[in-house]
Amino acid sequence: MIYLDNAATTFQKPNHVYRATMTAMQKYGANAGRGGYKLSIKAADLIYDCAEKISELFKIPDPTHIAFTLNTTAALNMAIKGVATRSGHIITTSMEHNSVLRPVMSIAKHRHSIVWGDKYGYIDPEDIVSAIRPDTKLIIINHASNVCGSVQDIKRVGEIAKDRNILFLVDAAQSAGSIDIDVDKMGIDMLAFPGHKGLLGPQGTGGLYIRQGLEIDTIIEGGTGSESDKPYQPAFMPDRLHAGTINTPAIAGLCEGVKFVLKTSVSEIHKHEISLTKQLLEGLYSIDNVVVFGNRGLENRVGVVSIKVKDKDPVEVCVSLDSEFDIAVRCGLHCAPLAHQTIKSLPEGTIRISPGVFNTPKDIDKFLYAINSIAKS
Amino acid sequence: MDYAIVMYDSVIIANRAIRLLKGKCTYLKIVQVPSGVGYSGCHFALKCKLNELSTVIDVSKENKIKIKRVFKEEIKNGKKVYVEL
Numbered sequence: 001m002i003y004l005d006n007a008a009t010t011f012q013k014p015n016h017v018y019r020a021t022m023t024a025m026q027k028y029g030a031n032a033g034r035g036g037y038k039l040s041i042k043a044a045d046l047i048y049d050c051a052e053k054i055s056e057l058f059k060i061p062d063p064t065h066i067a068f069t070l071n072t073t074a075a076l077n078m079a080i081k082g083v084a085t086r087s088g089h090i091i092t093t094s095m096e097h098n099s100v101l102r103p104v105m106s107i108a109k110h111r112h113s114i115v116w117g118d119k120y121g122y123i124d125p126e127d128i129v130s131a132i133r134p135d136t137k138l139i140i141i142n143h144a145s146n147v148c149g150s151v152q153d154i155k156r157v158g159e160i161a162k163d164r165n166i167l168f169l170v171d172a173a174q175s176a177g178s179i180d181i182d183v184d185k186m187g188i189d190m191l192a193f194p195g196h197k198g199l200l201g202p203q204g205t206g207g208l209y210i211r212q213g214l215e216i217d218t219i220i221e222g223g224t225g226s227e228s229d230k231p232y233q234p235a236f237m238p239d240r241l242h243a244g245t246i247n248t249p250a251i252a253g254l255c256e257g258v259k260f261v262l263k264t265s266v267s268e269i270h271k272h273e274i275s276l277t278k279q280l281l282e283g284l285y286s287i288d289n290v291v292v293f294g295n296r297g298l299e300n301r302v303g304v305v306s307i308k309v310k311d312k313d314p315v316e317v318c319v320s321l322d323s324e325f326d327i328a329v330r331c332g333l334h335c336a337p338l339a340h341q342t343i344k345s346l347p348e349g350t351i352r353i354s355p356g357v358f359n360t361p362k363d364i365d366k367f368l369y370a371i372n373s374i375a376k377s
Numbered sequence: 378m379d380y381a382i383v384m385y386d387s388v389i390i391a392n393r394a395i396r397l398l399k400g401k402c403t404y405l406k407i408v409q410v411p412s413g414v415g416y417s418g419c420h421f422a423l424k425c426k427l428n429e430l431s432t433v434i435d436v437s438k439e440n441k442i443k444i445k446r447v448f449k450e451e452i453k454n455g456k457k458v459y460v461e462l
Binding site for chain 2: 032033034035036041044045047048051052062063064224225226227228229230234236238239242
């Protein structure tokens with residue numbers, strides 16, 4: 001089987017990830033911070049270890065300012081609802097996933113602005129400047145598109161936000177582990193990231209970084225293993241956002257995934273993914289009846305490519321790829337309807353190919369052979 | 378040997394402190410804070426040798442890690458008692 005849906009979740013993972021997850025379940029599956037015994041302390045140590053590795057990756061000065069979450073969606077909900085539920089104007093973009101659009105619509109239906117990207121999926125930061133109002137409280141931007149792979153200039157957007165004292169939230173669902181991120185240099189106040197995509201951890205992992213000095217409201221409260229004599233959620237990180245038992249075995253796996261990324265280096269992973277993307281794009285351009293959406297070049301992008309085959313239903317194409325060629329790709333709107341409106345791929349959406357760190361040029365050759373056969377049929 | 382109990386906000390924060398103190402103290406252990414200190418509920422601390430307490434405090438301060446309370450562990454009449462420092 002050839003797996004080319006790494007934008008949804010990476011599969012396969014480094015072997016250490018599987019082993020560490022199983023070892024945590026078998027050897028020290030106690031509840032972190034819920035007891036003073038050795039196993040519980042070991043579990044807490046492991047969670048801190050993972051936070052430390054993530055802080056190394058994103059240049060976060062203090063690992064205790066990372067909260068582990070179920071996924072990026074949970075992290076984004078915590079961040080958006082944690083700062084803007086009651087008041088304030090929110091600016092976001094047409095390239096966002098529903099994990100941003102839906103919470104924004106839920107709390108700020110009449111106090112938000114959408115900045116539209118160009119047909120290649122890029123946001124002009126100056127359009128964000130134009131959307132700022134006196135009451136703008138939060139700017140949210142998707143670092144890399146899960147639809148067409150466009151990478152936004154978040155450093156510039158971070159400067160815009162900082163200059164105007166507006167909070168800046170980055171959705172790193174497609175960029176974490178594929179593009180270097182430096183929270184301070186990029187002016188990021190909050191960073192939501194997945195554990196199960198580019199960081200190569202198990203599903204059910206993600207995280208939210210909150211910069212020092214920023215205290216956000218909570219959307220979930222409960223036991224933290226700290227200050228349990230008080231009926232209020234602690235104010236300090238990470239306990240403020242760590243209500244309930246943490247998924248220690250999965251975080252043990254995530255820790256190994258992050259170690260793999262650090263050891264391989266983000267730039268090498270990016271280089272590999274871009275090399276496969278180059279091969280993929282060159283092959284696709286030579287096939288009649290295939291339309292490529294978004295950026296046709298290799299600059300400012302990640303390894304996510306959206307296409308359609310003329311006069312064919314994307315779902316039917318994906319079914320053929322799966323059943324006849326044993327190739328897994330995703331079709332449809334990819335939970336990002338406005339992004340498809342932006343790149344003009346509505347209503348049927350696209351076929352998305354997203355190679356990952358473990359794909360090879362041979363995989364791309366096989367995909368190109370398959371899509372060529374389907375396009376000609 | 379006399380020991381000190383350095384209380385932090387949480388076990389994760391105590392973990393941060395113990396890593397920053399690696400190689401700087403001869404004895405360090407994360408412990409649940411004994412109820413004898415007068416705090417009920419779950420709290421975590423670093424237990425260190427009393428004569429190395431200043432190192433723990435200094436490193437915590439250098440790294441802006443909040444210390445909630447510091448106690449000296451004493452044995453009186455065969456029983457552990459805690460004196461706040």
